[in-house]
Amino acid sequence: MEKLLEMNNFFKNIIIGLFSVRSNLTRVILTASGLTIGIFTVSIVSAAVSSIDKEFAKSMDYYGNDKVYVGTWPWSFDFDWWKYRNRPKIEESSLEYITQYSEYITDVSIKKNTWTRATYGNKASWVQLNGVYPSYQDMLSGTKIENGRFFSQNEWDLQRRVIIVGGTVRDGFFQGKDPIGKKIRLNNVTFEIIGELKKQGIGMVPGGTLDNLVIMPSTTFERILTRWGFDELVLQTNPEDIPLAKEEVGMIMRVARKIPPGDDDNFAVNSADAYMEQFNTMKNAIAGMGFLVTGISLVVSAIGIMNVMFVSVRERTREIGLRKAMGATNFNILTQFLSEAVAIAIIGGSVGIALIRLTVFGLASFPIPNFNGATLPISFDLLLVFYTFTVCVFIGVLAGLIPARTAANLNPIDALRDE
Amino acid sequence: MAKSKKEIISIQSVSKIYNLGETVVKALDNVSLSIYDNDYISIMGPSGSGKSTLMNIIGCLDVPTKGKYKFKDELISEMDDNQLANIRNEKIGFVFQTFNLLPKLNAMQNVEVPLIYSSLGRKERIERAEEALHIVGLQDRMTHKPNELSGGQRQRVAIARALVNKPSIILADEPTGNLDSKSGNEILKFFAKLHKDGNTIIMVTHEESVAKLSKRRIDIFDGKIARDE
Ligand SMILES: Nc1ncnc2c1ncn2[C@@H]1O[C@H](COP(=O)(O)OP(=O)(O)OP(=O)(O)O)[C@@H](O)[C@H]1O
Ligand SMILES: [Mg+2]
Numbered sequence: 298m299e300k301l302l303e304m305n306n307f308f309k310n311i312i313i314g315l316f317s318v319r320s321n322l323t324r325v326i327l328t329a330s331g332l333t334i335g336i337f338t339v340s341i342v343s344a345a346v347s348s349i350d351k352e353f354a355k356s357m358d359y360y361g362n363d364k365v366y367v368g369t370w371p372w373s374f375d376f377d378w379w380k381y382r383n384r385p386k387i388e389e390s391s392l393e394y395i396t397q398y399s400e401y402i403t404d405v406s407i408k409k410n411t412w413t414r415a416t417y418g419n420k421a422s423w424v425q426l427n428g429v430y431p432s433y434q435d436m437l438s439g440t441k442i443e444n445g446r447f448f449s450q451n452e453w454d455l456q457r458r459v460i461i462v463g464g465t466v467r468d469g470f471f472q473g474k475d476p477i478g479k480k481i482r483l484n485n486v487t488f489e490i491i492g493e494l495k496k497q498g499i500g501m502v503p504g505g506t507l508d509n510l511v512i513m514p515s516t517t518f519e520r521i522l523t524r525w526g527f528d529e530l531v532l533q534t535n536p537e538d539i540p541l542a543k544e545e546v547g548m549i550m551r552v553a554r555k556i557p558p559g560d561d562d563n564f565a566v567n568s569a570d571a572y573m574e575q576f577n578t579m580k581n582a583i584a585g586m587g588f589l590v591t592g593i594s595l596v597v598s599a600i601g602i603m604n605v606m607f608v609s610v611r612e613r614t615r616e617i618g619l620r621k622a623m624g625a626t627n628f629n630i631l632t633q634f635l636s637e638a639v640a641i642a643i644i645g646g647s648v649g650i651a652l653i654r655l656t657v658f659g660l661a662s663f664p665i666p667n668f669n670g671a672t673l674p675i676s677f678d679l680l681l682v683f684y685t686f687t688v689c690v691f692i693g694v695l696a697g698l699i700p701a702r703t704a705a706n707l708n709p710i711d712a713l714r715d716e
Numbered sequence: 717m718a719k720s721k722k723e724i725i726s727i728q729s730v731s732k733i734y735n736l737g738e739t740v741v742k743a744l745d746n747v748s749l750s751i752y753d754n755d756y757i758s759i760m761g762p763s764g765s766g767k768s769t770l771m772n773i774i775g776c777l778d779v780p781t782k783g784k785y786k787f788k789d790e791l792i793s794e795m796d797d798n799q800l801a802n803i804r805n806e807k808i809g810f811v812f813q814t815f816n817l818l819p820k821l822n823a824m825q826n827v828e829v830p831l832i833y834s835s836l837g838r839k840e841r842i843e844r845a846e847e848a849l850h851i852v853g854l855q856d857r858m859t860h861k862p863n864e865l866s867g868g869q870r871q872r873v874a875i876a877r878a879l880v881n882k883p884s885i886i887l888a889d890e891p892t893g894n895l896d897s898k899s900g901n902e903i904l905k906f907f908a909k910l911h912k913d914g915n916t917i918i919m920v921t922h923e924e925s926v927a928k929l930s931k932r933r934i935d936i937f938d939g940k941i942a943r944d945e
Contacts, residue, residue: 619816622777623830623877624805626798709777713816 324605325641331598332645332692335591336685337652342587349580353573358439359507360569365402365542367391367530367550371565372572384563385554387528389515394553395532401542404533406430409518411526415511417470417481424466424511426483428518429531436533437494440507445477445492453514458521460488463510464496483511486521539568595688598645599696606638606700617704618712631705638697639690646689650682721752724884724916725774730783730793732769732939743769744780745939751885756911757918758927761936767920768889770936774918775808775887776800788884805833809878811888815870817862823849824858827877834881848876852906868899875906886910888919892926904929
């Protein structure tokens with residue numbers, strides 16, 4: 298009970314203090330807003346980073362950690378468009394060299410890529426199209442055939458118009474009913490659905506979602522979809538062989554393309570781990586920027602709080618003298634001013650939390666279309682509140698310590714005589 | 717002085733010396749003084765003679781440069797800051813010339829200030845503060861802020877604040893200095909009543925008429941006691 302009463306005193310002191318700095322209200326608000334910005338930024342950044350991580354891992358599944366891709370462009374963010382745009386297209390014939398000479402590649406497939414409009418009755422949607430070999434069935438990564446089957450060698454040979462569809466087709470076209478055996482039109486040609494892929498959710502890598510994917514025999518693809526697109530070679534290996542396999546494939550490609558020694562490669566050998574590196578760089582850059590902004594705003598607000606506290610001590614010197622004459626110990630005065638500094642910090646932090654709360658609400662009510670209706674996964678939880686308050690208390694104590702000590706060490710006579 | 721009276725304060729050869737580089741100011745010069753229970757003392761003397769300095773030392777706001785200060789059986793001159801704060805809180809009630817009320821707090825809350833630094837519970841604090849405001853006749857002004865009170869009323873709030881911890885001694889440095897003569901007289905009547913009720917009061921004043929109301933008069937001149945009767 299006594300403890301409670303003491304707490305009551307403690308909070309009363311804070312309120313007394315806050316009332317007294319009311320004259321500096323603008324300054325208090327400005328100061329506190331530094332913390333608001335800091336708390337807000339740090340949680341947005343960590344949410345962004347963790348969601349990048351999560352989505353990225355999902356996308357990585359799609360590319361697989363056991364595959365090497367040969368394409369025109371390297372998987373990196375430093376696109377040098379002028380350098381790559383004149384490169385020759387990937388030829389399917391290179392696959393023969395690879396199967397013949399490679400030690401590390403166990404299986405191969407072409408992957409022809411394009412986008413097209415899919416229609417069923419009066420419903421229409423854009424889908425991503427892949428034309429592949431039957432062997433691709435065993436090279437699917439990050440997903441699997443959940444319903445129906447893959448196409449057969451025979452269907453490939455005969456250029457049959459059969460397709461395996463991603464998870465969104467079922468919901469988009471068939472109200473969640475089984476799509477197997479149904480016929481949809483791609484680029485105004487009718488195809489029969491023979492298989493369905495497991496639904497994935499969003500991915501952040503370009504083309505990294507499997508849900509609007511439609512897979513068909515590459516022979517059919519070639520016959521019907523001669524429109525814009527690009528080809529890639531998908532090569533199966535073991536995860537631990539990736540570096541060697543890439544080196545080897547690079548050499549075989551040079552042979553296949555008859556590139557003279559000394560000339561640059563005119564193709565790119567890619568794998569998910571290289572992509573991962575790029576992604577990590579980006580993630581670290583975002584995190585670095587975020588933490589820098591946070592750090593700066595925390596430092597600025599700490600300095601601001603210190604300034605407000607110094608002004609407060611200056612303006613209330615007589616009060617300090619009086620309180621000491623009435624029996625306040627140095628420690629009493631110290632806690633009074635420290636708790637004030639902490640209170641200012643907590644005000645700033647609370648506004649930050651409120652802003653985060655609003656942002657979470659806002660994002661939840663505005664699904665992002667690009668992400669297939671998913672929202673940016675910022676979470677608002679008690680842990681965040683706990684961390685915020687910890688940081689605020691820390692900043693408040695840190696910023697308030699010197700002014701509060703100044704106040705506590707004032708000589709009561711001098712303080713009372715202050716005008 | 718009647719030997720039968722109980723001594724509460726004993727000051728022995730106390731000096732307060734300010735060393736200001738070139739000059740040395742002896743604000744108090746070898747002062748010895750005893751204060752007894754239920755004394756009503758006025759201290760007089762010209763400006764700068766050391767009255768406030770003496771009051772500050774008696775009030776444990778300041779420590780002597782030399783000499784011994786005993787409060788009842790406790791040796792004040794040897795105490796540290798926390799012990800002094802404790803003595804101020806429990807044993808001493810201050811009344812200032814300029815009232816020194818906290819402007820954001822109402823009368824009640826102002827009177828409560830010393831109690832915040834004692835170990836009393838909230839309920840008891842309120843009771844004590846109410847009681848003290850009753851004594852000074854401000855029971856119907858409890859929720860008024862200082863700027864809603866007259867000068868005399870403010871000083872009565874300050875007196876209530878000085879009384880609230882039931883101190884052994886009340887120190888008033890020119891308590892009527894900022895008041896008109898009517899309000900001043902009221903305060904002095906009030907001190908007389910407090911003295912009659914058994915309180916010990918020391919008051920600094922510049923006015924002969926005020927000093928006459930007290931039972932003992934000490935004159936200070938150049939940091940020395942020139943007269944004590
Ligand atoms: N902090 C200080 N530093 C230096 N000298 C001081 C200090 N405080 C007081 N003095 C000096 O000590 C002497 C006594 O001062 P004190 O305040 O006790 O005088 P007083 O009798 O209360 O005067 P008044 O009637 O004007 O209030 C003065 O000469 C003053 O200048
Ligand atoms: Mg004086």
